[in-house]
Amino acid sequence: SSMASQIVDLAPVTFNPEELLRETLEKAGPGAEAKDIALTPRVAKDIVPVVGDRELLGQALYNLVGNAVKFSPAGRTVRVGLELADGGQKVLASISDEGPGIPEEEQAYVFNKYYRGARTKRSTDGIGLGLSIAKTIVEAHGGNIWLSSLPGKGCTFYFTIPVDGARA
Numbered sequence: 218s219s220m221a222s223q224i225v226d227l228a229p230v231t232f233n234p235e236e237l238l239r240e241t242l243e244k245a246g247p248g249a250e251a252k253d254i255a256l257t258p259r260v261a262k263d264i265v266p267v268v269g270d271r272e273l274l275g276q277a278l279y280n281l282v283g284n285a286v287k288f289s290p291a292g293r294t295v296r297v298g299l300e301l302a303d304g305g306q307k308v309l310a311s312i313s314d315e316g317p318g319i320p321e322e323e324q325a326y327v328f329n330k331y332y333r334g335a336r337t338k339r340s341t342d343g344i345g346l347g348l349s350i351a352k353t354i355v356e357a358h359g360g361n362i363w364l365s366s367l368p369g370k371g372c373t374f375y376f377t378i379p380v381d382g383a384r385a
């Protein structure tokens with residue numbers, strides 16, 4: 218909750234985002250396996266090192282992958298991608314699931330602190346901080362976070378991090 222209060226001290230290092238993605242998927246692996254959910258990474262060949270707070274960015278990624286697993290019905294696939302964007306100035310991460318999606322009228326609120334969707338809050342655990350924390354971390358790096366969803370067909374969360382994110 219201290220992170221959700223918007224004060225973030227970055228401890229930047231240079232790291233390989235593909236390695237961070239693989240570690241994050243390992244961490245999410247047991248939860249996914251328990252629901253028979255496949256975690257499928259797709260990393261562009263031209264991905265480059267990033268300067269940023271590796272631990273915090275791993276937390277942001279984990280929150281999004283964890284949500285994708287949590288909200289998906291058993292047996293579905295969660296796809297996680299990394300690619301370059303903006304002419305190579307940014308790394309774009311995408312996390313797609315085949316769960317219930319997010320109704321259009323809720324999409325504006327899901328990044329708010331303590332917000333929990335009306336339709337999902339009875340069937341899942343949580344306190345509504347995961348997305349607000351991810352947003353705080355991404356924005357502290359000068360990046361953006363957003364989502365697209367067709368309700369009933371799942372959703373995709375995206376975030377960008379400038380390749381030199383800690384200097385943004």
Ligand code: ADP
Nearest residue numbers: 284285288318327333334343344345346347348
């Ligand atoms: P929590 O997961 O603790 O409820 P979050 O901040 O992580 O809190 O998410 C806020 C809300 O956004 C969730 O309660 C849910 O309604 C919606 N949400 C987030 N991720 C997904 C997803 N992958 N699929 C469907 N709904 C989601």
